[in-house]
Amino acid sequence: MKKVAVIGGGASGLMAALSASELYDTVIFEKNERVGRKLMQTGNGRCNLTNDDITDLHYFGNSFVNGAFSRFSKDDTLRFMMDLGLMAKREYGGRYYAYSGQAGSVVDALRFAATKKAIDIRTGVRVTGIAKHGDVFTVKTSDTEEAFDFVIVCCGGPAAEKLGGTYDGIDILRSFGHSINDPKPALVPLTTDNRYTRMLKGVRVQGKASLKSKSRGVIRDAEGDILFTDYGLSGPAIMDVSRFVDIKEDPYVSLDHMPEISEEELISRLERMKDIRDSAGDLFLGLIHNKLSIVMAKYCGIEPSLPSDELTDKDIRKLARAVKGMSFSVKGTTGFANAQTSSGGASTNGFDSLTLESRIVKGLFAAGEVLDVDGECGGFNLQWAWSSGYVAGRCGK
Numbered sequence: 001m002k003k004v005a006v007i008g009g010g011a012s013g014l015m016a017a018l019s020a021s022e023l024y025d026t027v028i029f030e031k032n033e034r035v036g037r038k039l040m041q042t043g044n045g046r047c048n049l050t051n052d053d054i055t056d057l058h059y060f061g062n063s064f065v066n067g068a069f070s071r072f073s074k075d076d077t078l079r080f081m082m083d084l085g086l087m088a089k090r091e092y093g094g095r096y097y098a099y100s101g102q103a104g105s106v107v108d109a110l111r112f113a114a115t116k117k118a119i120d121i122r123t124g125v126r127v128t129g130i131a132k133h134g135d136v137f138t139v140k141t142s143d144t145e146e147a148f149d150f151v152i153v154c155c156g157g158p159a160a161e162k163l164g165g166t167y168d169g170i171d172i173l174r175s176f177g178h179s180i181n182d183p184k185p186a187l188v189p190l191t192t193d194n195r196y197t198r199m200l201k202g203v204r205v206q207g208k209a210s211l212k213s214k215s216r217g218v219i220r221d222a223e224g225d226i227l228f229t230d231y232g233l234s235g236p237a238i239m240d241v242s243r244f245v246d247i248k249e250d251p252y253v254s255l256d257h258m259p260e261i262s263e264e265e266l267i268s269r270l271e272r273m274k275d276i277r278d279s280a281g282d283l284f285l286g287l288i289h290n291k292l293s294i295v296m297a298k299y300c301g302i303e304p305s306l307p308s309d310e311l312t313d314k315d316i317r318k319l320a321r322a323v324k325g326m327s328f329s330v331k332g333t334t335g336f337a338n339a340q341t342s343s344g345g346a347s348t349n350g351f352d353s354l355t356l357e358s359r360i361v362k363g364l365f366a367a368g369e370v371l372d373v374d375g376e377c378g379g380f381n382l383q384w385a386w387s388s389g390y391v392a393g394r395c396g397k
């Protein structure tokens with residue numbers, strides 16, 4: 001039987017190994033003491049494993065992803081997981097989570113399946129290099145060298161170093177002549193002017209975040225949860241726009257706390273609220289988060305204790321404008337350490353989209369985040385890991 005080395009025991013590596021084990025002797029090399037460490041933390045510990053709307057529109061770059069999705073779709077993923085005894089629950093935004101509410105159960109089910117299929121899982125073993133002579137790959141670790149017929153690089157990217165993020169996979173593919181697009185943190189919290197975010201630390205709201213700059217106007221919009229922190233802004237809507245931050249453009253984030261309502265509508269609503277509320281600080285009570293209501297008054301330079309019937313028309317317009325566009329200048333991102341994924345990686349031009357085999361080295365495959373594919377928040381990155389892992393695991397079949 002031919003032998004396959006899967007480098008990395010994360011989401012794509014576990015899937016690649018399960019897929020490969022149908023046809024080949026399969027070994028997983030994982031540098032952490034356990035497989036699936038990052039997977040354990042996904043979806044706030046609940047694992048948002050896929051989404052109803054898996055199309056290339058939710059991924060950046062090009063239509064490369066469609067090749068793997070055509071061979072292993074979202075439905076295939078849900079069926080595959082079900083066969084491992086894992087049910088999924090559909091939630092807001094078409095997101096599917098582990099029914100158990102525990103990402104750990106996804107890791108365990110994959111790990112149990114791998115053991116049942118006699119996959120040789122070697123944890124605590126870092127691959128330091130790979131060479132190819134003739135048809136044979138030599139996989140090198142700090143103290144061994146072993147021959148394989150196929151290699152699947154599933155090492156992920158540099159995001160979340162504490163959970164296993166590295167440049168190793170990128171370096172391995174570069175050593176075989178693959179071109180690399182510089183990785184950058186994506187799906188990452190933003191550090192901003194924090195005068196007001198600090199006052200709201202821990203408050204989570206729903207709204208629309210728009211990344212803007214004076215020269216370009218709106219760069220990117222996203223709706224969803226927004227979390228205020230002592231250093232700036234986080235939450236899925238912020239993470240989704242983070243990829244587009246270019247500090248040279250002096251970007252800022254504008255938050256619309258009531259995207260369904262126009263500014264004019266809000267002004268007339270606030271005019272009515274003036275009569276039924278006591279002060280500027282509680283004017284928005286019942287409309288937006290209580291704490292945000294007080295901070296909104298401060299943001300507009302209005303004392304929250306000011307009696308509401310003393311608010312002028314100008315004040316009301318100012319408050320309405322702030323609710324529809326509270327702005328924070330962006331200083332940067334919180335970096336790879338806090339990023340959920342990375343943009344960049346091995347250029348997809350070097351791989352066949354239907355098999356994920358290298359166009360440079362026969363028998364070499366790659367899957368997951370090591371390739372230059374990244375998606376939005378919502379289960380899109382894991383679906384890429386599952387689909388690409390499954391396809392790469394077929395080793396060209």
Ligand SMILES: Cc1cc2nc3c(=O)[nH]c(=O)nc-3n(C[C@H](O)[C@H](O)[C@H](O)COP(=O)(O)OP(=O)(O)OC[C@H]3O[C@@H](n4cnc5c(N)ncnc54)[C@H](O)[C@@H]3O)c2cc1C
Pocket residue numbers: 007008009010011012013029030031032035036037038039041042043044047048049050125126127128154155156157159160163164165166168169339340341367368369370378379380381382383385
């Ligand atoms: C906190 C957090 C939450 C997230 N939540 C979600 C979510 O809910 N939904 C979603 O779709 N995506 C989510 N993501 C993104 C998702 O986890 C990744 O896109 C996905 O794990 C990528 O899979 P991968 O197999 O390519 O890489 P990884 O899962 O990172 O696996 C790579 C593995 O390779 C190992 N490795 C690296 N180098 C070597 C080496 N030289 N030798 C041996 N082993 C090596 C690493 O230790 C690691 O275990 C989240 C990410 C983070 C950090």
